[in-house]
Amino acid sequence: MRSLVGLLCGVVFGLGLIIAQMTNPAKVIGFLDILNGWDPSLAFVMGGGLVVFGVGFIMLKGRKNSFLGASVRLPTASQIDAPLVLGAVLFGAGWGLSGLCPGPALAALTIGGSPAFTFVVAMVVGMFLHQLYQRQIR
Amino acid sequence: MIENFTPWSALFGGVLIGLGSLGVFAFIGRVAGISGILGQALKGNAAGADWRIAFVMGVVAAPLVYRIYDTTPLAFEINSSIWLLILSGLLVGFGTRLGNGCTSGHGISGISRFSLRSIVAVATFMVIAIIINLIW
Numbered sequence: 001m002r003s004l005v006g007l008l009c010g011v012v013f014g015l016g017l018i019i020a021q022m023t024n025p026a027k028v029i030g031f032l033d034i035l036n037g038w039d040p041s042l043a044f045v046m047g048g049g050l051v052v053f054g055v056g057f058i059m060l061k062g063r064k065n066s067f068l069g070a071s072v073r074l075p076t077a078s079q080i081d082a083p084l085v086l087g088a089v090l091f092g093a094g095w096g097l098s099g100l101c102p103g104p105a106l107a108a109l110t111i112g113g114s115p116a117f118t119f120v121v122a123m124v125v126g127m128f129l130h131q132l133y134q135r136q137i138r
Numbered sequence: 139m140i141e142n143f144t145p146w147s148a149l150f151g152g153v154l155i156g157l158g159s160l161g162v163f164a165f166i167g168r169v170a171g172i173s174g175i176l177g178q179a180l181k182g183n184a185a186g187a188d189w190r191i192a193f194v195m196g197v198v199a200a201p202l203v204y205r206i207y208d209t210t211p212l213a214f215e216i217n218s219s220i221w222l223l224i225l226s227g228l229l230v231g232f233g234t235r236l237g238n239g240c241t242s243g244h245g246i247s248g249i250s251r252f253s254l255r256s257i258v259a260v261a262t263f264m265v266i267a268i269i270i271n272l273i274w
């Protein structure tokens with residue numbers, strides 16, 4: 001049941017990325033490249049997502065258990081630390097170079113040919129490298 | 139000058155992205171973004187890999203579902219070389235795991251909960267991505 005919900009949520013999430021055209025790197029670069037005919041669409045994507053998640057979260061956050069009975073777990077970290085900022089810097093650099101971030105890259109796997117595939121493979125390798133790094137510093 | 143601005147489809151798409159994230163919170167009880175879901179799913183053996191793998195599969199399959207009602211080929215325009223794509227992918231993969239989130243986790247689920255960590259992360263990656271595009 002949990003997997004079915006996960007699958008459906010993934011499809012809805014992916015459809016949102018497609019409809020918002022976030023699966024097109026040129027559209028994302030149109031937002032990031034502020035001096036060349038700036039396209040503010042991405043801000044509207046975030047705005048729409050923020051309002052829906054924000055309102056839903058406020059309505060549900062008092063619950064101890066999810067609708068499927070699992071205990072609700074909220075993120076507990078609150079410190080602004082070096083990994084947070086450094087991670088955001090690295091991510092921002094990678095995102096700025098290609099216009100691809102994790103969700104859109106996955107949603108574009110079947111439409112983006114070898115560039116999308118190459119990016120996703122490199123991204124997965126990057127995540128594994130982080131896992132190795134985590135083990136090293138422990 | 140503003141070109142190619144598509145406010146309504148952007149807003150509607152954003153609403154669906156918010157609903158997908160909210161569904162995970164409402165039914166599974168986790169506040170999660172795509173990089174965290176993928177990163178945890180890659181660990182495979184962890185408890186909770188089941189729904190995370192299913193979520194990733196759903197995102198990947200979304201274009202096939204979209205095709206049911208609109209068969210217009212979806213645009214995917216990119217002019218990065220393969221080396222740039224590899225560098226970009228490595229940075230995105232490593233960076234999102236180190237910084238605990240991407241545009242969906244920090245950008246949508248984080249900011250909407252007024253998480254200071256997420257606000258700092260989003261401001262940082264936005265500014266860096268914009269600077270990269272100014273100098274690139």
